[in-house]
Amino acid sequence: MKLDRIKRRSGGTLILEITPLIDVVFLLLIFFMLATTFDERSAFKIELPKSTVAKTKSTLKEVQVLVDKDKNVYLKYTNNSGKSETEELDLATFVDFVSEKLETSESKDVVVSADKDIDYGFIVEIMSLLKEAGASGINIDTNSTK
Incomplete structure (x- = not known):
């Protein structure tokens, strides 16, 4: 060698x-x-990902905002007797009604469930109204692709 x-x-x-x-x-x-x-510039090219994470189970303590395809807004919450109720809201009374329900709720977290065809600006408006109403955490509900 x-x-x-x-x-x-x-x-x-x-x-x-x-x-x-x-x-x-x-x-x-x-x-x-x-x-x-x-x-x-590549930092501004945004492709929204599909959710591959398993859906977390929502608790009864959370307040849920539902937005359908026609931009009708509903609030789903648990009343004092422990039953789940859903009410349709208009944006004029949205902040007052949500803040009232968040005060009586154990959790200040809100789950937003919106139709996939709703434009982004409307969801941002809903989220800013939720912050104004006193929501400490806002979660977006998605469907799992698995």
Whole structure:
């Protein structure tokens, strides 16, 4: 073997110096880090993902806002006797009614269940009204693709 012959001729052990190799790799790393251009526009290309996570079970403590295809808004909540009730709301009285139900609710979390064809602006408006009403957490209900 060639390495054995080198050992025998020099009489000592063969030492492989890797320090220069590490230096070269480090310099290449720095070069590529500095030479890379980052496309800031790619941060704004949004593709909404499908939900592959299993649906979490909602509790009776949560208040639920339902929005159908015609933008009718319903509030589903648990009354004082423990029964679930659903009422249709208009946006004018939405904040007052939801804040009243959140005060009596054990949880200040709200689940929004909206039709998939509802435009994004309307859902954002609903979410801002929920924050104004005192909701501490807003969850979007989705269907699992599994």
